[in-house]
Amino acid sequence: MRVVLLGPPGAGKGTQAAKLINKYNIPHISTGDIFRKNLKEKTKLGLKAKEYMDKGLLVPDELVVDIVKDRLTEEDCTEGFLLDGFPRTVEQAEALKAEMSKLKISLDGVINIEIKDEILIDRLTNRLVCKKCGATYNAKSNKPKKDNACDVCDGELYI
């Protein structure tokens, strides 16, 4: 199963991603994570990306696509993957399509989570995040057990 998952922050992408990767036993690939990994391990692609970031420039699409492509050729991706938050632009989508066809693979689908603005705003304004571990709660629908303390690590929560 090769899927792309799209949607705005607060749409519940993380929750759906966790369900999908468990159900289909595929790796969860977020561009943020692979960027951090490439930077940390100082790979060729990571160092290239760093040059742009150090100058305060956006990393060009081709380089982002190269980094993603590199990740998709790793062994854990042979049965599929869930690509989270990428592509972000039509150009990236086209580049990804071209690279995937070189790898002789194609997507099984794209899931775009749509959510009404009011609901999104409500979720984001009621969203509580743990300062220590980053766990998220909702002041209305998913309250922490203790007021203003994280269930996981007892850290302080902020909105």
Ligand SMILES: [Zn+2]
């Ligand atoms: Zn916590």
